[in-house]
Amino acid sequence: MNDKYIHIGRTDDHVIEECAELTKVLIKAKRFGIDNYNPNDPSKTTNREKIKYEMNDVRIAINLLEQEI
Numbered sequence: 167m168n169d170k171y172i173h174i175g176r177t178d179d180h181v182i183e184e185c186a187e188l189t190k191v192l193i194k195a196k197r198f199g200i201d202n203y204n205p206n207d208p209s210k211t212t213n214r215e216k217i218k219y220e221m222n223d224v225r226i227a228i229n230l231l232e233q234e235i
Contacts, residue, residue: 177231184227188220 195202195213203210 181227184224191216
């Protein structure tokens with residue numbers, strides 16, 4: 167989650183967006199393999215690492231929403 171945009175838009179929209187990003191990387195991992203990576207990615211970040219990153223972003227967004235409601 168980019169801190170630069172954390173206060174732009176509604177908190178529930180952030181949760182939806184982060185869940186969508188997690189869904190995207192989960193599907194990529196299922197399709198191409200959890201330990202695979204995009205061949206055009208110079209950092210060779212695996213799908214497993216991307217899933218962990220997106221899971222953390224979802225947690226942050228949910229925590230912010232919980233505080234708000």
